[in-house]
Amino acid sequence: MNIDRRTLLKGAAAAAGLAALSPLHALAAIPKPTLPLKIGFVYVSPIGDAGWTYQHDLGRKAVEESFGDKVQTKYVESVSEGADAERVIRDFAANGHQLVFATSFGYMNPTLKVARAFPKTVFEHATGYKQAANVGIYAARYYEARYLAGIIAAKMSTTGTAGYIAAFPIPEVVMGINAFVRGMRSVNPDAQLKVVWVNAWFDPGKEREAALTLAAQNADVLTHHTDSTAVVQAAEEKGLYAIGYHSDMSKYGPKAHLTAATHHWEGFYRKVVQDVIDGSWESSNVWGGLKDGMVDLAPLNPVVPGDVAALVAQKKQEIIDGKLHPFAGPLFDQDGRQVIGAGASLTDEELLKMNYYVEGIVGKLPK
Template sequence: MMNRRNFNKLLGAGLVAAAAPKIVTPALADDVLKVGFVYFGPVGDFGWTYQHDVGRQDIVKKFGDKVKTTYVENVPESADAERVIANLAAKGHKLIFTTSFGYMDPTIKAAKRFPKTYFEHCAGYKLASNVSVYEARFYEGRYVQGVIAGMMSKTGVAGYIASIPIPEVIMGMNAFLLGMRSVNPTAKLKFIMVNTWYDPGKEGDAAKALIDQGCDIVTQHTDSTAPLQVYAQRGIKGFGEATDMLKFAPTAQLTASVNNWGPYYVKRVQDVIDGTWKSANTWGGLASGMLEMAPYHNMPDNVVAAAKATEEGIKSGKIVIFKGPLKDQKGIAKSTEGVVLDDGSISSMDWLVEGVVGDLPK
C-alpha cells in the first residue's frame, strides 16, 4: 500500500512518552536464528505492544531452542530508533521486526547498512530487497463494533477515542459509523483526538468527556485499558483495542478487535530458516486471521447473532465496507452507488464520512 498511514509528518518523536529503551535478551548460542523486535511502548500496555509481544512468544513456542528472540521496548519514533535497530543487526539478529509506523525511515536506513539482514516493518509502505511491510485491516473490526453499537446505543450517538489523525485512524472512525448506520441510518459518531497512542491519563479523560457529551457507547484507537475502566465506572459499554481486555472491565467490554500477529511472525521466521524469505507487502484482515474479534459479551443474543453474521459477511466478501454511495461530512460524494474504494484510496483516507461530528486537525 503505497500510501498506508502516509502522514509521517504527524508522527515525530514524542508520540509516546518514552522511557529509556529496555533491552531484554536471553543467553544466545551461535547456531540459533536471532530474531529482534523493536517496540515503541511497554510490553505491559495490554494493547498494541503487548499483542506484538504475544506474537514474539508464539515464535518461541513454535521453534524452541532453534530461535532466540530479543525485544527492545519504549523506543521513541525518532532518530534513536535507527540506532536501536542497527544495534540489533550488528549483534547478529538475522530477522528484525519494527512494530510502529514511525520506524519506517529508520528501518529503511538500517536495512541499507545491513543488506544481509531481513527487516519486517509494521504499518509502513516503503519496501526494499531486504524489507517487507505488513499491516492488519483494523477497519474491518471497527465495522463489526459499529453494528453492535448501532443496535445497542439508546441515544444513537457513540464516541471514538482517536490517537493520531492518520489514515488508519480515520478509516477506523469511518468504518465504525458505517457499521452503526447499517442498522441505524441516523446514528452519529463523536470523537476526541488525544494525539498519542498510549497515555492512560489522556485516554481516561477522553472517555469521560465523550460520555459527558452524550455518548452511551465508546470505542478507542489507543492502547491502554483506562477507557474501559472508565466505562465500567460510568455504567456504559465499550470495546477493547488490539487485545482482549475483558478482564479489566468484565461488565463493560462488548468485544475487542484483536491483532493476531503470531501466525505471520512464525511464517516469516520459517521463511528465513528455509531460505525462502522475500520482500512482500501484506495487508490481512478477518479472512486471513490477522485480525480477530474477541468473544462477544454483555449484549443480547440477537446482537451477538448480528455481530457474528457481520464478521462472516466481511470474511466472505458479501459485506464490503467502503462501497458507495459514500459522502463526506460536507455531503460531497466520495464514491457513487456500487463503486468500491480501492486499497490505495482506503489507505490514504483523509476525510470523514457523513455523520461524524467534529473536524480533523489541520
C-alpha cells in the same frame, strides 16, 4: 486477504509527497542464516497484559514455542519513534540479529535507514508503506473488525452517540473511525460518532481524560485507537459501555466491555521466521483481514442480545466471503460529497490514502 501492495505503496508515497524507493532488486539477496536465528522486536509501548504491544509479544512467544532452539528472541519495549527507534534497531542489527520486527508506524524511516547499512539483515515493519529489498511491511485490515464493532455499539447505545479516542490522523486510524461509524449507521442511520485526538499511541492519562470528555458529551459507548486499557476502565467507572482495541480487555471492564477489535500476529510471525530460516524470504507487503485471521472480535459480553450477536456473525461471514465491504457505495463524506456511488467499493489504494471523515462523525479531521 493477504496481498502484495507494491503498486499501492507507490501511490501512497506519491500522495504523501515522498520520493519513490529504489527497485526492490537493487540490494543483494538475503543469505540463508546460521542458526539459531537471532530475532529482535522493537515495541513502542510497555508490553503489559493487553494492547498493541502485548499482541505483538504474543507473536514473539509463538515463534519461540514453534521454533525452539532454532531461534533466539529479544525485545526492547517503550521505544519512542524517531532517534531512539533508530538506535535500538541499529543495535539489534549490529549485534547479529538477522531478523528485526519494528512494530510501530513511526519506525518506518528509522528502519529503512538502518536497513541500508545492513543489507543482509531482514527487517519487517508494521503498518508502514515504504519497502526495500531487505524491508518488508505488514498490517491488518483493522477496519473490518471496526465495522462489526460499530454495529454492536449502535445496537447497545441508548443515546445514539458513541465516542472514539484516537492517536494520530493517519489513514490507518481514519479508516478505523470511518468503518466504525459505517457499522453504526448500517443499523441506525442517525447514529453519531464523536472523536477526541490525544496525539499519542500510549498515554493512559490523556486517554482517560478524553474518555471522560466524551462521556460528558452524551456518548454512552466508548472505543479507542490507542494502546492502554484506560478507556475501558473509564467506561466501567462511569457505567457506560466500551469496545476495546488490539486485545480482549474485558477483565478491565467486566460490565462495560462489549467486545474488542483484536489483532493476531502469530501466524504471520511464524511464516516470516520460517521463510528466513529456509532462505526463501522476499520483501512483500501483507495486508490480512478477517479471512486470514489477522483481525477478529473478542467474545461478546453476555449483555449483547442474541439477535445482535447473530447479525454480527452474519456480517462477519459476509465480509470473509467478499459479499460485504465496509466501504461499499454509496459513500459520502461528512460534507455530503459523494465519494463513490452505489455498486462500487473503495479500492485498497483509496483506503491507503483516506484523509476525510464520512457521514455521521461530529467535528473536523485534524490536518
